[in-house]
Structure formats: structure tokens, C-alpha cells
Amino acid sequence: MVASSVWVRWPRRQTQFPARPTRPPTRGDPPVSTGRPTLADVAVAAGVSVSTASLAFSGAGPIAAATRDRVLAAAADLAYPGPNPLGQQLRTGRSGIVGAIFGDRLRRSFRDPVSIQMLDGLAQSLGAHDIGILLIPSEAGDVPPLVAHAAMDAAVVVLCNGPDDAVVAALARRGIPVVLVEGDLGAPTERDGPAGRVPASHPTARVGIDDRRGTEALVRTLRALGHERFGVVALPFGHDRRLGEPDPARDPRSGYLATRRRLAGIADAGVVPEIVIETPASLVEHGRSAGHEILSRPDPPTAIIALSDLLASGVVLAARELGLRVPEDVSIAGFDGLDLPWLAPDVLTTVRQPLAEKGRQAGEAAIALIAGVPFPPVILPVQYEQGTTTAAPRAASHSNG
Amino acid sequence: MVASSVWVRWPRRQTQFPARPTRPPTRGDPPVSTGRPTLADVAVAAGVSVSTASLAFSGAGPIAAATRDRVLAAAADLAYPGPNPLGQQLRTGRSGIVGAIFGDRLRRSFRDPVSIQMLDGLAQSLGAHDIGILLIPSEAGDVPPLVAHAAMDAAVVVLCNGPDDAVVAALARRGIPVVLVEGDLGAPTERDGPAGRVPASHPTARVGIDDRRGTEALVRTLRALGHERFGVVALPFGHDRRLGEPDPARDPRSGYLATRRRLAGIADAGVVPEIVIETPASLVEHGRSAGHEILSRPDPPTAIIALSDLLASGVVLAARELGLRVPEDVSIAGFDGLDLPWLAPDVLTTVRQPLAEKGRQAGEAAIALIAGVPFPPVILPVQYEQGTTTAAPRAASHSNG
DNA sequence: CTGAAAGCGCTAACAC
């Protein structure tokens, strides 16, 4: 049974909203006179000059209380909604907007709480300065028109792809300061990729976490429990997203920094995984697929490290579906420190990163760069968190893996 | 064991980025000359007038190909990044930005895939017109500064609270067209709430779904299966969010439209629920709490209707935790039509709504209003979808409920 | 097809 099966859509009339009367157009008069009162109108009504009227609103200079009240009263009379931001912006050269560019589809990024929590922190620090966030979803590879044309005072770029990131190059060309979250531009000598050149002098800041030491600590803990044979479910390596074992031919220098660093931490702990599955995105279903792939093998590894909690939770689901007990039959760990109530009764062993703080720092970085102040790189610490999904392997076999 | 325990933060130097040389300031010269090339510079370099140079970039008028090439070459020479959007915006009176205002915390809204999918659709339709989305998180009740001051050509307001919504009033005062998603302004006569007056003439559009008939169809189906005793886990009733049985004293006319309408649909199907639990937000954990509350009672209802899928999935978790089989012991249904892979092997019985399409329509509405064209109300259909979480009650007792 | 002129709405340096 279907609730309703047609698209209800009332006919559209072509009538315009009532146009306000405009003064007779003179030569060179732009056709876009809004008809709304301006600061000049208020000034006339209050019997003061425009500059004084401006002061009444901005408070950016000395003004007699009586004068200010007179101006505000006149404004109220005229239903003047306050200074037009467009005029302010042109005059001050500031838009009051910071672009947030996600190197991925909105849909995919936003199904991941990691992006959201970061965005929340970003909104906090920028909001405190009355700076707005312009959402710029960006398909992998191409440069969205908004990056090229929208007004913004700075941009926060999440998950850029290294030296050749065309988005960052476009921003640099426009002179827009860039905050790189979980990204870098490569060594200065590498910055002249085909897509563009980011001059070393371009105002840039970096905010990241110490993920390398995070996975290292995690893996060391698992080794101490007796695990010797590891599987890894990895985040995407780069914009060319795929599911399966990674292409051995890929340039290990390129691709997403977070993925590279978290893998490096595993190596730091002295572990060479028996199997690595790359996923196209940090989503439960991809973790589930990867989990099935790894756990269905004969004699699978005793511990699986997923590079994100969403992936790890997918692996847990896969294990459950295969009738494996977690952590008795297989230990599963994640990364991020998300709250995943639906995994109950299990609680993921993970490496918690300060997501909101990362966003907040990115916001502070943007604010600093806008003010012309350099912002030194920030690397936030992460913390190992024991959950219920890891334990010693059933038979801590000392046979070589 | 802890990966690292201090906040790594390198010392901040106070050096400025190298300031570009500015021409000696003359009287009245604003201090904010960017030093970057302008269209005038390009025009000089190309040996044409500014108006011609403008045409070379906008293509909004006749221009000789040779002239255009000369201008573009000069622009490339000067590393001119294209017309400054701030100038364009003041001149055209358009910011190219639509505000997206969520009547809730960013964090909360964005943990809910419903908001995200809508936002994705919104980005689609606005992006096709090169219009950017300004993200405006809004605490319940107060008017964010960005609503009052940010430049935008229109605003999409999600989940407004009825006639007295201060955010909508503020937008109306500024003359900014408003698209209401899942909201209304009450009857015209009610629009003069204490918080503000939204004149009937103010450009406004509405986009919603046929949720009333959705829950009606759902409940009728359950009744046909033999269910007679229902519990309801409700979305928040209004900005005053709480968990528990609803305040009987609340004005049934106020509060979130979606909640009211979905409840109305249940009544339409001839059902008076034995128990209603209101939740503070559409989140799994609240559904879980509510589920425990309902299912722990003696002789609980045989069917539980949650007004969102996230809430419903929480109820499923609660049932599992209480050792109840779904749907044998209790039927559970949701609303939205989300993909919840982690609920496997269960698939929610639900009412699917076209979320992305809702966002797309909101975007189209905004575009229409910006162009001064009225946009008639849109009510999108919903569709009942049978999952595995509903079935006939174990003993379809015909004793009166 | 190109150039001249006018001004969108505002702020801020400076003179009074």
C-alpha cells in the first residue's frame, strides 16, 4: 500500500512580487536599485551626515548618545534593516565568510560524523567572530566554481591530496589564505604541480592530529596482548577511490595524508599486515565488505585495525554475521573515538582524536591568516581508548605469522 | 597507555606576512587597498576601457574575439584572478549566497542523516546556479548574528517553530526571501507574534512532505495486521526539548509541524496511542531510552511507531537488549526511509520520504524567490515501505485495548 | 564594437 503516488505541485503563476516604485532612471544608473532605504536615507531623516549615521550602527568612533538614539529612531521609522552587508564588504574588503571545502561529495562526507564534528568546532570558533561558513562540496579532482568565484576571506580545505591539489592552487591564485586540515602541500620544491603553483609565500596554515603515534600506540598494545597477525582496513588512499587490496604501483608519497600517516604508525609498531583492504570511503558498509573479505579467508588474522571507527564498526558487524565472537575470536580496533550507540553492547577500542578541537583550531587558523598573522602548524594529540572489542588472541600462538 | 598527553603547539611568531607596497595614502583613501590588480589595471595593460575589460570576463555583451583575447592575456600577465566578487556583488545587488538555517545545533542536526540528505539536495540545485550555501547553525530560540547581518539573497529555514519564529521575522525585516522546509508561519492573522511580524506580502515559499498521510498509511497497515495497542516515540514537539510523556498543557497548535502532522496521521488512522514518549532529538540513543521506557512496562503495546528511523532503530536496539524478538514480540516502525546498515539483519518498516528531492525543491524555491517569481507550496509524497520489523502480533487478541 | 560616466552602500581619514 502506498501513501500517495503523485507529485503534488500546484500550478505556478508567473506574477511578479509587487515591484517598488523606482526613481526615474538616469544615465548610468544601475538597474538594480533595491528601493530599500539606505544609510543615506536614515541620515537625512535623522538630520545627520552619513558618516555619523554609520557610527551610530558600528560604534566604531565617538558619537553622542543623543545623536545615536536619533539615528536609530529614524532607522526604525524607515524600517531600515541595518547597514547593507554588500556595501560594508566592498568597503572593508572583507566578506566575513570562510569557505569550507570538503574533498568529497557532500553526501559521503556528511554521512561521516567525523566531518560533522569538525564542522561543528569550525562553526564555534568562526561563529564567535561572526564569520560564516560557506559550504563547498567538491567532487574529487575538479575545482568547484565557488572555489573560483565565491567571496571568502579564507578557506578551510579538508583532505587535500598533496602538492597537486587543484583546489588549493586555485585559492592561492586568488590570494585566499588556506587552512589545510589533514593535508599538506608537499615539500616546497614539489609545489609546482601541473594543476597549479602554490607559492611558498602564500598564507597557509596546517591543522592535524598525531595519528601516526596513535596507530602506533594502538598496535603496540595489541602486540603486547599477544597478537602477531594483523589485517588492516584502510581509509581511501586518494581521490581514486576503490575497494580492495591497494595498487602496489601507487606513489606512496601521494594521496591522503591521514591514511598514509595511520599506516605509517602501524609500521612504526613493527607490524607488516598480512592483508590491507583499501575502502572508497569511511562508511559502515565498506567496513562490512572489507571485514567479510578478511574474515572469510582461511586462517584470518587475529586482529583487525580499521583506520576509522565507522570502518571498524562495519568489521564488527561482519564478524557478527560470520558467527565470530568479538573479541574472543577476533580483535577489532578503530580510530576516531566516535560514539556509536548502535554497536551496543560492544564499545570499540579506538584512538580518540579531538574532532571539534580540530575544527576550532582550523577556525582560529583562518582568523589569524585573515588578520595577516601566521599560524604555526598545529598537531593535536590523540589518545588510545580501550573498549570491549579487543583482547588477547584465543590461543596466543607463538608460531611465526 | 596513552599515545601522547600534551597539546603540541609550536610557538607563534608575531611576524606579519610581507605587506605589499601601497601607493602613498591620500586623503579619504580607505586603508584597505588590497594591492591586488583590479579590472582597471587589466584594462590599462590591455589598452582598453574597464567596461570592455568587464565584457571580456562576463561575456554579457558584444566584444571582438581579438579584444577579449588581449584582455585575458593582460589579465594572465598581471596574475589577475578574475573580477572581485565583492565589487560584483555590490554592483549587482546579489551575493550569490543562500543561507541554510537549521533550527537546532549543528552537531545535533548533522548527526541526523535526514538533515544531511536534504542539504545535499539543496547543494545540488543551488550549485547548478553557482549559488553557495551559507551554513547558519541556530540555537533554539535566539537569532544568530549571521541571520541578522550576513549577506544572502534568500534563506532556507528548516524546522521553524510556527508564527512566532524570531529567525523568520528577522529575515523578513531584512527583506530576505524565505523558504520554509517543514514549517509554516501560521495563519496570516497569527503572524504578528511578539518576536516579529512577517508581512503577508513577504516573499515566502514552503516545501514539505505528506507526512500525515504517511503515518496514516503505516498505522492502517499495522491495524490490518491485527495490532490494536500502540506506543509512539515522537520527535521533539518544539524548541523546548525534553524526554518523556508530553506536557498535556502545551498548545497543540505550536511546535514543529512535522511532529504535529505525523501524530495527526496516527489519529487519522483511528488510533489513540496507549503511550507517547517525546524525545529531545531524532537520535538513536533517545529512541533507545524511549524504547526501554515503553517496553519495560507491564503488558506493553504490540506495536511501536517511532516518528523517525533513527528513533525507531533505537527502539529496535532496546527491544534486543530486553530480549524481545522483533517483530515476533513487538512490531517497530519508523519514518524517513534511511539506509541503516548497522541494524542488519533487520530492515526497518518505514515511510520513505524523498529527502534529497525536498532539498532540491527548497533550492528551486529559493532561486525562484530571488528572481521575484512566486513559488507555490510543494508537498512531496511519501511511501510506505515494508521491512522486517513489523508483523502480525503474536496473539492477535481481540480483547479491547 | 568600444569608451565614458555614473553609482551600488558603505566606511574611515581628516578637517572643523
Add this chain to the structure above:
DNA sequence: GTGTTAGCGCTTTCAG
């Protein structure tokens, strides 16, 4: 404490 003045960078008539 207030007014004068000069644009911010751009688009768009309209004349040639």
C-alpha cells in the same frame, strides 16, 4: 563630536 570627502571594484546604460 560631527561633517566632508573619497573611493572600495565592479557593471551597465548610452553615445559614438
